[in-house]
Amino acid sequence: MTFTKTTEQDSNYNHLEKMTINELLTHINNEDKTVPLAVEKAMPQIENLIEQIVIKLKAGGRLFYIGAGTSGRLGILDASECPPTFGVSHDLVIGLIAGGDTAIRKAVEFAEDSTNKGWEDLNTYNISEKDVVIGIAASGTTPYVIAALEHCNSKKIITGCITCNKNSPLSQVSKYPIEVIVGPEFVTGSSRLKAGTAQKLVLNMISTSAMIKLNKVKGNKMVDMQLSNNKLFDRGIRMLVKELNINYDEAQSLLEMHKNVRTVIQNYSHGN
Missing domain, CATH: 3.40.50.10490 (Glucose-6-phosphate isomerase like protein; domain 1)
Structure with missing residues (x-):
């Protein structure tokens, strides 16, 4: 050719x-x-x-x-x-x-x-x-x-x-x-x-x-993203508010505790 x-x-x-x-x-x-x-x-x-x-x-x-x-x-x-x-x-x-x-x-x-x-x-x-x-x-x-x-x-x-x-x-x-x-x-x-x-x-x-x-996305969200700045941390909080039907402050405190969106969803969903 x-x-x-x-x-x-x-x-x-x-x-x-x-x-x-x-x-x-x-x-x-x-x-x-x-x-x-x-x-x-x-x-x-x-x-x-x-x-x-x-x-x-x-x-x-x-x-x-x-x-x-x-x-x-x-x-x-x-x-x-x-x-x-x-x-x-x-x-x-x-x-x-x-x-x-x-x-x-x-x-x-x-x-x-x-x-x-x-x-x-x-x-x-x-x-x-x-x-x-x-x-x-x-x-x-x-x-x-x-x-x-x-x-x-x-x-x-x-x-x-x-x-x-x-x-x-x-x-x-x-x-x-x-x-x-x-x-x-x-x-x-x-x-x-x-x-x-x-x-x-x-x-x-x-x-x-x-x-x-590789299961690095849940639904359409980047649940494994690194929370490396305020914008991404805020995005993570808003994901949790929507996913778990909780308020912003509660989502913030959970994310500060676990440092990972997926972990919070898994733990919270299992009642931990």
């Missing part, structure tokens, strides 16, 4: 510098509207990968995201939000980026071109067949990511990917590829735009669905 980087093709718009701010915003917004529809077309692929993730996580495995640049940062963002949102260990979902933590804020030149560093980065976590690794690369051609997944395949570790090009080298090495084809960017080649939005939407789906299937 032929491979064409649609993410690198010329923008459908020209002379951007001559546009008014309103015109720029209108065109960017119109392009953004196409992203959820592109994600919808990839939902069977997304579902297949999530099914594998749930199996592995329930058996004590971990989920790894690995990427470079914007893709790597999006993986780290999603991983970092799982502990406060769902009360899971920081070791359950792990994001890795080419160039290490420095690259989260500042581009590290040529880090994404290494064909051995990705596997080395994964290996520092003693990765094994119990785990799942998702390579994230809008282009689908990032050597750091592709080589890491090839190593994983040789070790019988389940691999997936999130890319925005059809039939990319990354898709070819992924056991469970996700391809969200968003087409040319508003600014030619700027894959932090539609491609980045698509990757964020898919990551939201993956982590949220997996955590729900």
Whole structure:
């Protein structure tokens, strides 16, 4: 199959510098509207990968995201939000980026071109067949990511990917590829735009669905969230008011005592 980087093709718009701010915003917004529809077309692929993730996580495995640049940062963002949102260990979902933590804020030149560093980065976590690794690369051609997944395949570790090009080298090495084809960017080649939005939407789906299937949500509430600030503590109190049909002060005192929404619901429901 032929491979064409649609993410690198010329923008459908020209002379951007001559546009008014309103015109720029209108065109960017119109392009953004196409992203959820592109994600919808990839939902069977997304579902297949999530099914594998749930199996592995329930058996004590971990989920790894690995990427470079914007893709790597999006993986780290999603991983970092799982502990406060769902009360899971920081070791359950792990994001890795080419160039290490420095690259989260500042581009590290040529880090994404290494064909051995990705596997080395994964290996520092003693990765094994119990785990799942998702390579994230809008282009689908990032050597750091592709080589890491090839190593994983040789070790019988389940691999997936999130890319925005059809039939990319990354898709070819992924056991469970996700391809969200968003087409040319508003600014030619700027894959932090539609491609980045698509990757964020898919990551939201993956982590949220997996955590729900791990019973980290009750009803529609984040009952295992970490009460790490006043806003979240207040949210927890309001959950208890609604769930247990008690007043705010009583809910507050119970939450201060138990420090966890789920624990209060379980204890209170059992008359403790």
